[in-house]
Amino acid sequence: MNVQVIQGRFAEVPTADARGMDRRAFGEFIGGPHLTAQQARAHEDLPFMWWVADNALATDRRAWWLLHWLLQTNCIQTAEVFDMREPVLLVGHDEDDGIWQLIGTSDAGPDGKLGHLSHAIDEDPTLIDVLDLPRGQSAVRSAVGGPWTRQLGYPD
Incomplete structure (x- = not known):
């Protein structure tokens, strides 16, 4: 599969509680509170999601910021x-x-x-x-x- 990543700015908006910034690089988040951790780990789309994440890291340099942010x-x-x-x-x-x-x-x-x-x-x-x-x-x-x-x- 050939994925094209078009780099742009992070989408930044103040969080609802005014304690930080909500940053998104790739649009809306997928998933949500409707899945338990166990259900998410067993979901059939999990290998695809990891493939997308790996390819985003390889092709969009903004993903490196997100990785360092997540890892603190x-x-x-x-x-x-x-x-x-x-x-x-x-x-x-x-x-x-x-x-x-x-x-x-x-x-x-x-x-x-x-x-x-x-x-x-x-x-x-x-x-x-x-x-x-x-x-x-x-x-x-x-x-x-x-x-x-x-x-x-x-x-x-």
């Missing part, structure tokens, strides 16, 4: 990046522990702050371009919106 992926950010005083110019995905690092123009030091990767992407959507970095790789750019250069390890 942590990242360490320099204080300047965390406080939004500097843009992210270096993204690293550590080989040993899998932690993500976001670094700006200041050197990384002991004052790093822990945050969620999805929140950093909310502030700088251009980070979506490097969310598929395998462990042990990093990506660097000279300015926000500039092209990312991927490499093994971290730059000297």
Whole structure:
């Protein structure tokens, strides 16, 4: 089956309780409260739904944001990046522990702050371009919106 994914913006609206944003990338959600967890796992369409999810991850880079949001992926950010005083110019995905690092123009030091990767992407959507970095790789750019250069390890 050939699937065509047309990338666009996330659909964002405030949640009814005004405690967050409802983000949707692929239209309306399928399923709902009418199925129990056991019924959903046994449903005949489950293999197809996983196939759709796998293909969306492979063809629509916005799905990587959703995956990190669902997993609540942590990242360490320099204080300047965390406080939004500097843009992210270096993204690293550590080989040993899998932690993500976001670094700006200041050197990384002991004052790093822990945050969620999805929140950093909310502030700088251009980070979506490097969310598929395998462990042990990093990506660097000279300015926000500039092209990312991927490499093994971290730059000297």
